[in-house]
Amino acid sequence: MEIVKSDPGVTAAVSAGVLGLVSHQIFKRNEPTVYSFASHVLIVNAGLTVLYKYLQGTVDQLAVVALVDFFVYLLTLSSSIVLYRVFFHPLNQYPGPILCKITRFASSWHVMTRDSHEWQMSLHKKYGDVVRLSPNELSFISASSVDQLHGSKAGKLARGPFYSGDPNRPADSMLSTQDLNEHRWRRKTWERGFGSKQLRDFEPRVIRLLDMLVSQLRERVGTTQNMTRWSEYFAYDVMSDLAFSEDFGMLKAAKPHPYIPALHDATRLLVIASQTPWIRPLMPWFPVEAQSKKAGKEFARISRETYLRRKAREVKEPDMYEYIASPDRSGPRPLTEAEVVADSALLIAAGAVSTALSITFMFFHLLQDPKQMARLQSEIDSCWDGVTLLDVTMLAPQRAPYLDGCINESLRLWPPAPNGMQRRTPSDGVVVDGRFVPGGTQVSNHTMGIQRDARHFTNPDAFIPERWIDSERPADWNHDVRTFIPFTIGQFACLGKNLAYQELRLFMGGVVRNFEFRFAEGFRTEVFEGQIKYKGTFLIGELPVVFSDRKAS
Ligand code: HEM
Structure with a gap:
């Protein structure tokens, strides 16, 4: 003393x-x-x-x-x-840049600069199958880790704090809830809207919008059109129609609804806040991302108004609202209205963004290789009898395997959500690839990294639809489907996977059958690729394409 x-x-x-x-x-x-x-x-x-x-x-x-x-x-x-x-730290033996071991700054920085997907891939190239992305977070790209982190062995892994990042969230949606039991019963409610009967009921509505798209494109034959936009018009109109029996009218008006820019900008803020959830309460006070903040409010307003209009209306054909708004009777409590609103907002956003991106990326690759496009067109021609409506059963993988290969290649090379789906290990930890990972660690499989690894898919950066056809894939090629996870797998796997395939098959069937395409004069693939950015999902630039009528050629 x-x-x-x-x-x-x-x-x-x-x-x-x-x-x-x-x-x-x-x-x-x-x-x-x-x-x-x-x-x-x-x-x-x-x-x-x-x-x-x-x-x-x-x-x-x-x-x-x-x-x-x-x-x-x-x-x-x-x-x-x-x-x-x-x-x-219990993770101190895991490799990674020193800055990542100390702080989340690096990962937040790369989200801000929108190149997070590339940065994470480069870390795996440098450090191997597992990387310490931030003090308490590991990213894996080994095939064997997928089952442990997402599949049959992952029952106790809840979603991680990444999902709590939405600063405008009045209540948790099914996607943002981090409680395993809560998610389980809410998902049951949702599942009823995604069965095979529902998909059959929804199909004529998708075809109706597809017909409108085809007639709009026919009117624009010979002119340069932005494929990125038309894919969005289709996917967003389909989702708003199936969700709330009220399409956004973009195909008809041939212009974007304010929902699209609002969603794109709002997601950016959400993903930034998700990197460091403790920052969330301070976000409104930071003089940054003013446009994203405004967009977040606009997105919430449109989602809520769409929900309220549907709530006040009787509809003739069942839509998804009917399933998600009426709580599952076996659930422990009724959903609050704020929760139904949050689920409603999730419905269109989750369903439309990824589908639109997958269509655009497919065209981006097919237009680079006329032989691939010709093979797809001839396969689709052979599926159609020329008389009846071309429906999705005619385009099933057994009859249209090349189309299936094209869709899978788009999803493999450009998984719409390229970064890992964050999970949190249970308190007693887990063993991944023979090493103990302590409880409370944030873990994920980097989707784009794992799908573009030559050990899993030979020639991983090339668009090769044939690799998905067993009889055409060279015998010595790597083809590890455990690592094809664009929809993720397990208890949080995408509920809309079958609907997405249905939309993608119908879109390609309808559009590719009717038109020939070429890139517009002056288009450069490397410029398009250079504009591919990350904001939770991909954010992409224009894909200018000139259409011509196949019947006329
Ligand atoms: C190519 C199209 C699509 C892709 C690549 C895709 C991908 C994904 C992924 C990776 C997840 C997991 C998210 C996570 O755990 O963080 C997910 C979840 C989800 N997706 Fe999709 N999705 C697509 C289309 C759709 C469609 C058309 C719908 C229809 C509404 C939909 C509805 C959902 C829902 C509701 C969830 C949350 C599931 C849950 O929390 O249990 N998705 N999706």
Whole structure:
């Protein structure tokens, strides 16, 4: 206690250092929120100031001492955190860049700069099958890890904190809930809208919109059209019609509904906030991403109004709203209205974005290789009897395997959600690829990385539909379907997978059968590829295409 007697300022500073270390022990066990952290720091520093005063400090020195204490406290706390994360953390044996071991800054930065998918792939190229992406997060690309993280062995892995990032969220949707039981019963409610009977009921509605698309394109033969836009018009109109019996009218008007830019911009903010969920409460106060914030509100407004209009209306044909809005009778409680609104917003967004992207990417590749396009056209011609409506059973994989190969190649090369689907390990941890991963760790399979790995698919960066046809794939080619996970697998797998395949088959059947295509003059594939960015899903540029009528040629 010599120090105490000789210099109260030094005593307070030493105490600040000790308290910094103690705080780290507390935060290490209980992940702080921004509020708990701020109040903790305030209480500790107020306590130190009182201590100094008690040790006979003069009042005029109090402010200086409080500032020094605050600095010493934060310095000790952050040094302790850095040392712990690099040398003593349970994940310290996993490889990764030093910055990623210390902070989430790098992964947040690459989300901000929209190249996160490429950055994560480059980390796997450098560090191998497993990478420590951030202090408490691992990404895997081995084939054997998929079952453990998402498949039959992943029953206890809930969704990770990534999903809590939506700053505009009034309630959890099925997708954002992180409680396993809650998700399970809510998903049951949803499942009723995605059965084979429902898909059969929905098909004529998809075909009706497809016919409208074909007649719109026919009117524009010979002119340059943006395929990215037309894919979106189709996919968003289909989803809004199937979800709420009210299509957005984009195909008819040939222009985008405000829903599209609102969704694109809103997702950006969501994904940024998802990187560091504790930042979420502060987001409204940060003077950044003003456009994304505005878009988030606009997206919430349109989703809510669409929901309310449907709620107030009787419809003749069943739509998805009917299934998700009426709670499953076996569920533990009725859904609140805010939850139904959140699920309604999820419905169109989840269903439309990925389908539109898959169509555009398919065209991007097929237009580069006239032989592939010709083979697809001839296969589709052979599926159709020339008289009856071309429906999805005529385009089933047994009859149209090349079409199936084209769809799968688009999804393999450009999985619409390219980064991993984050899960959280249960408290007793899991073993992945023979190594223990402690409880509470965030884990994922990097979808794009695993699907573009030569050990899983030979010649992984090339668009080769034939690889999906067993009789045509060279015997020595790698083809590990365990690693084809664009819809992910297991308890959180995409509910709309069959609907997506149905839409993609019908779209290609209808459009490819009717038209010839070429890239517009001056189009450069490398420019298009250079514009592919990440914002949760891909964000892509224009794909300018000139159509001509096949019947006329
Ligand atoms: C090519 C098209 C599509 C792709 C690649 C795709 C991909 C995915 C993926 C990767 C997930 C998992 C998300 C996660 O765990 O974070 C997912 C979930 C989901 N998808 Fe899709 N999707 C597509 C189309 C659709 C369609 C047409 C619908 C129809 C509404 C749909 C509805 C859903 C729903 C409701 C979920 C949440 C499932 C749950 O939480 O249990 N998706 N999708």
